[in-house]
Amino acid sequence: LAAAAIWGGWALIRLLTELGPDDWAALLPAAGATFLRTAAALALGALWTVPVGLAIGLRPRWAQRAQPLVQIAASIPATALFPVLLLWLLRLPGGLDLAAIGLMLLGTQWYILFNTIAGAQAIPTDLREAAAVYRLTGWRRWRYLLLPGIFPYLITGMITATGGAWNASIVSEYVSFGGQQYATLGLGALIASAANDGDYARLAAATLVMAGVVVTINRLLWRRLYWLAEERYRLG
Secondary structure (H helix, E strand, O other), X not given: OHHHXXXXXXXXXXXXXXXXXXXXXXXXXXXXXXXXXXXXXXXHHHHHHHHHHHHHHOOHHHHHHHHHHHHHHHHOOHHHHHHHHHHHHOOOOOHHHHHHHHHHHHHHHHHHHHHHHHHHHHOOHHHHHHHHHOOOOHHHHHHHHHHHHHHHHHHHHHHHHHHHHHHHHHHHOEEEEOOXXXXXXXXXXXXXXXXXXXXXXXXXXXXXXXXXXXXXXXXHHHXXXXXXXXXXXXXX
């Protein structure tokens, strides 16, 4: 195993030395563009999944009826709906950029929804009753009961959704449709086009940069939020 790892690392270094400064410089704006799309997909997903997940999770009857429907909807592959998005969005300015965000959203929103439902169901009944006694309504109820109650679950769902969004960028930023190829600026497009062209040096570089960006975000953002969830918003 050690010999295989050494050989693989040496082969990777040899591949990367084939790239020039311009090739490396092109990776930075591509990484930034994909990061913005994943952030947009995550934000759009949270906007509707958090209130809907809370509405379902706080009502047992709704949960029994809605969860099977949500599971059926989540089982539909996002790529199966992508051609429909393309037919509609390619006619608009920045069509593929919007379609890429749409595909990321279709593939990641369910992680946030399922974890929000689980978090809402885990809020103790006595806390709900105390909130009712103290007449916490509107934004105060969200601030002091709902959001702190689901926070650990929400962070778990968003971490999973973020990883799914970065993976979805590979198939959403470089698309063959109707006998034509469409591409937009992004790491996913670089990886897909390099794989299509057999450019293994560029493929390896783009893959390493994507992995580095994801690990950096996990370290700087999600790890700190997970610590906050464990230390401050843990129930019990």
